[in-house]
Each structure stands twice: as structure tokens, then as C-alpha cells.
Amino acid sequence: MLQFRDVTFQYPGEAGPIVDKLSFRVEQGEFVCLVGPSGCGKSTLFRLINGLLTPDKGEVLVGGRPVKGAGGCCGYMPQRDMLMPWRTVAENVRLPLEVQGGRSEKEMDGLVDKVLSDVGLKAWRNHRPDQLSGGMRQRVAFARTVLTGSDLLLLDEPFSSLDYLNRLSMREWLLAQWERERKTVVFITHDVEEALFLSSRVLAVRGRPISRLASIPVPAPYPRTIVGMQRREIMAIKEGLITMLRRDNL
Amino acid sequence: MKGQWKSNLPAALLVLAVLMLWQWGAMGMDAQYILPSPVQILQRLWELREPLFLAHLPATMGVVGIGLVISVVLGVALAVLMDASPVAQRAIYPLIIASQTIPTTALAPLFVLWFGYSIWSKVLVTVLMTFFPITITVFDGFRAVRVEMVELMHTFGANRRQIFCKVKVPAVLPYAFSALKMAIPLSIIGAAIGEWLGAQSGLGYFSRRMMTQLDGAGVFAPIVLLSLVAMVLVGVVSLVERRVVTWRGVT
Incomplete structure (x- = not known):
């Protein structure tokens, strides 16, 4: 579903690349968490996938096709919900459909x-977004992401602004959504516990640049x-993961 | 509504106190040609109602209306252009800022030379005074548009036109209303200054004519009328704004 082939990327004006000859792949229907400390370049990987950035070398493939420019290849949910305060919940959710065009009002309403x-x-x-709680706003943003119609969902720390209890229920809620649709999900987090709870496979960033x-x-x-x-088995993985992340990134 | 009354009470009391002080001082001085009292001004406003409301107010409103329309079109167009093109921004922005150091009032007699006593000399003063706050405020609105929101639209596959219509226009709308509310009083001041310097009708012209006749209350009456008109217009715009901009906060 998603493949990086020897991808190198450097921000203009920086001393060295932030992503260096990186290769990995994510299979159809997987729920993968991308873990690493804040500022290590996880979000840069997302921006390479959704086409907001273009690799200097190598290529990113989504569904077997190389990504060319932003638009339409994946459903991207940014860290902050980015709901438009002037649109109602329904109007926010249908935004990707409006952009794609070609559907009647009735069709759009049905999908929404x-x-x-x-x-x-x-x-x-x-309702307007400012009448909703943080968790509800994230659910609206998720619904909007789903309506991009994409089979690959990129979720960038969507629950980081929520309080702890809300975060727990949103995790369970997200898994329930995923189990129903089985879309491919790549989920960025710096929270190891969250990553283990959600994903079938954890991808841990090792050092800088990401290679x-x-x-x-x-x-x-x-x-x-x-x-x-x-369970003890999971706890052991968690400890191993934390040890590795701390060793690589200190 | 009740709370609004209560919160405006201190301001109302202060205005009342100042008016009373003025009235008392004017009565003590007893020199109407220099310092007319508020009551005398109101009396004069009533006596002069026919020429003021039927001849001079429409003339001034014509200048204000034409000037505002030109300023809004010009200001918004410049803001859109600067938002669309960084080169245009680097070219235009410093010029607009620099243009504000020019004392428009001092140049206005020149405009009279150029355009004569026609409406256009007054319109030019009005436009020069109002297009600046409109351009800058609307452009600030464009700059406040969240980059992430634009990027999100890009990931949906949106083109420039869609981003402009669906993100930028609504995000800039509250700024546009602020700009308009700022521009209305300025345009009225601009029109009055223009008329003061050279005109055959209008409230500014009328005020000046009363000056030559040493009619203090007659100088003030059209000015009171001008500020009332400005307040009413700003009030109308605020009402429309409350209807259109129904969301809270600017994200």
C-alpha cells in the first residue's frame, strides 16, 4: 500500500538531510504506528507521503504509484483538527467531496x-465546531479524513491535545472504526503506550537523520x-521499545 | 440588551458630564461665534435642517459613497494581489506604508487645481485616506489564514481557486468588516476636508461658509451631523457583520 524507496530529503537551508536513504513498506489493511521523539521528522515523513514535500532522491509509492504533488493520494489528518469555524459539522466533513466535485448535493449529504x-x-x-468538545472535534476531523475516499489514512498525533481519559476512549473508538473498514492506517505518536495499544506493528524511528x-x-x-x-509479553516489548528509543535519541 | 445598557452607562454619564461642562462654560463665556453651547448647536441644526439635509448631506454622502466603493475595491484588490504574489507584496507593501507619510490634507488644494470644484477632487482625498487601512487590514487577514488549513486543502487536491473561495474568503471576512468600520469615519473626514478646501456644496463646505460668517453654531451643526452619520453607518455595518460572521474566534 505504501512504500518508501531510498528516500532522501533535506529542508532547504539545513545542514544535513532529515530523511536519509529510507526504505520501508506498509501493507494493505495494516494499522501501523510511527513512534519517535518529538521533532525527529515523523511529520516530515507524512508530508512526503501526502505530497506536500517532494523527496530529493528516491521515491514514495502509494498503492503502487509514485506520489506526484499534493492531492488525492491519501487521507491526511493533521495534528490540530483544522475544522473551519465558519462551517457546520456537516459542511466541514463534506469539504473533500466539494473539492473533488462531480457529486450532487444529495449524494454528498448521503455520504456525510x-x-x-x-x-x-x-x-x-x-452545530458549529466551537460548540463541540475536543474529542468530538477530532471525530469530525476523522470523518472528514474518511470522506477523502482514500484507502490510506495518515493520522498525525490526532489525540495529543485531549486529556488522558478522553484519549483512552478515543483510542478504543479509533480501533473500532478501523476494524469495521480495515483501511490502511499510519498513525504518528510519541506515546509508546498508545502505539502498542493501537497498532499491529510499530515502526520506531532510529536516530537522526531517519535512515x-x-x-x-x-x-x-x-x-x-x-x-x-x-500482559507481560506486551510490557516486555514496551520496555524494549523505550530502551531503544532512549538509546538512539539521547 | 440590558447588560449592554449597563456596560455603556459609564460612557453615557461621562458624555453627559462633558456636555454639561461645555454648556456651562459656553454660557459663562457668552461668545457664540467662538464657543457655541451644545443647546445652541442643536437649535441651529434644527433651523438649518432644510439646506443641511436636502442639499449638503446628499452631496457629502455622494463623495463618501463613491470614495468608499473605490477604496474598498482598490484595497481588497491590492490585498488579494499581495497575497497571491510575494513579488507584488515586496513591491507594493513598502509603497503603501510610505504613502501614509504624505499629509493628504496638505496636498488636497492641489487636487482642487487638478479636478476643479468637481466631485473628483473630494473623492481623491477620501480614497487616499481610506484605502490604506482597508488594504492593510484585509492583507493582515490573509496573513492570518492558517498555513495548515491551506495545506490540508492541498492534500484534498484543491486548486488555488477552491482554496481562495473556501478558506481565504471566509477567513478574511471578519477582517474586511473591521476594515470597513474603520474606513467609514475616515471617508467622511476625507470628504469633509475635501469640501472644506474647495466645493460648492457639502457639509464641509457649509461648515466653512458658516465660519466666514462667524456663526459658531453653524460651523458645528454640520459637523455634529457628520459624526451622527458616521455612527449610524458603522452601526449598520456592525449589524450586517453580526448576521454574516456568526462564528466565534478566528482560527
């Missing part, structure tokens, strides 16, 4: 209502519960 009831916010369709991602499978069946993730 479907995805809003999937995320449990159909009753809120005509290698350690791939760590998480041997736990879905659906997952918070208690289930307290």
Missing part, C-alpha cells in the same frame, strides 16, 4: 450523514482492551 452516524455525531451535523525504522510486531489480537495490553 453515513460517515457522521459512523462516528456517532449525526445529531450534531448542524532506518525498526519494525516491531505487536502480538495481540483485536479487539483490544486496556487491561489486555497489560
